[in-house]
Amino acid sequence: MTSDNLIDWFRSKNGALLDTSSMEFQEFPGQGRGAIALKDIPEGHALFTIPRDLTLSTRTSALPSRLGKEAWTQFGLDKGWAGLILCMMWEEAQGSASQWSTYLSSLPLAFDTPMFWSEEDLKELTGTAVVDKIGKEDAERDYNEKVVPAISSRADLFPESVRQHHYSLERYHIMGSLILSRSFHVELWAGDEGQAGVEGADAMDVDSVPQETEDKNPADETEPTENILDAISDGEDDEDAESPADVAMVPIADMLNARYGSENAKLFYEPTELRMVTTKPVRAGEQIWNTYGDPPNSDLLRRYGHVDLVSVPEPMGGIGNPADIVEIRGDVAVAVATNDPASLEERVDWWLENADDDTFVVGTDCELPEELVSFVRLLLMSTEEWENSSRKSKLPKPKVDIAVLDVIERTLTKRMEDYPSTIEDEALLKPEIASNTTLNKKHAVIVRLGEKKILRGTRSQVRAMKEAIRLSNTQSSAKDKKRAREAESSPRGKGKKSRR
């Protein structure tokens, strides 16, 4: 499907490319389609608008009402993404009878996300934050427990003859991946509650947002929509998770790429449409970038199938993703803490209850998380100190000393052992080697190298802190000794006391 067909379809559905002399869509090597500025574009310039009814969600698809609200809820399609995935599969199965047919057939069918990696490639990600978050089993459970029963219940909506083609587990994963990498958080406009789809299904309150007036900068007047990354939590149990009804596929807006710190355009709410507006001046020839929320490479890879490589500020420096993070589970610190008091388990339980943090996160600033320092202090406390703290329900102050830093240094070293690589990852990324490496492996190396660099940088900081403490201890003990020597060598009989 060429972009031209898609654009023709978009226009025929009242989508407006407002200024074709300023931008166009084209292929960017290694990034797929994206938008480019054809001339200098000022900040606050509207690029295109999408009618709300052209967004594809459980509100705009006819499937939820065709199935019926009761059945929709009974099958659990009102929770998580299963409902929207089923809507997308159903709309696709309608062929040209669906208003989204041209759009759906323009979307990618293959992804570079770990969801589709071989076991061998996945091993390269061992130790990184990606591994436990891929969610393939959860998706398969939803497919089997929600989607299959819903499909089986209505042969009129899901004819037997097309089930294998349009409603397979494989299609389910593809649609889920499209949502993960391309959907937006689109809330109802105030006053619109109860429009198409499942009436008010979990709709969240909508902020009251002033309507745009002609002479004002739309960016000042309207609310930015959020890319799904900013808003959605993949877990259904999360109380703060967004309403699934607010998750929408937004044709054309989903053709903008993103790169760390590069956002120069964003999608804004209007009463009846969504509007892509520049948030910075864009020079002719530059790419027009949306934002995916600047996540770490582990999340970018997991959700979008690519990684960002830009310059990273000191102390880490070099090329990578400044938003990278490393997660350190508390049990790594517990395992290396040398003293093993009987109350260890009790202390950890107490910590989990009071601090509610079993994982500590370090970023590219390589700063020690205060919570980690406080947790290690708790592990190292004497029985008396521990009893005192627990009685007062007070978390230990995040104060470092040599003993605490020792445990943290060993924790960081032990965490590094989680990664599999035997050869240095930097060497694997050298152009002469990288050119013979598969994209998946290269991405895995970039993600784990980013995490390892944070651990190494943080360990260097810890070592420097230990050195500084030792130096200051040596200096103060030297001063004490000097004072003692001076006191000893001062001529006897000359002191005040002796004069008396």
Ligand SMILES: C[S@@+](CC[C@H](N)C(=O)[O-])C[C@H]1O[C@@H](n2cnc3c(N)ncnc32)[C@H](O)[C@@H]1O
């Ligand atoms: C919302 S879509 C953007 C449009 C997409 N390029 C297309 O061809 O339709 C997100 C996908 O674009 C690609 N992408 C976006 N930003 C990228 C970047 N900085 N580098 C590489 N690929 C990128 C990734 O494949 C990602 O999953």
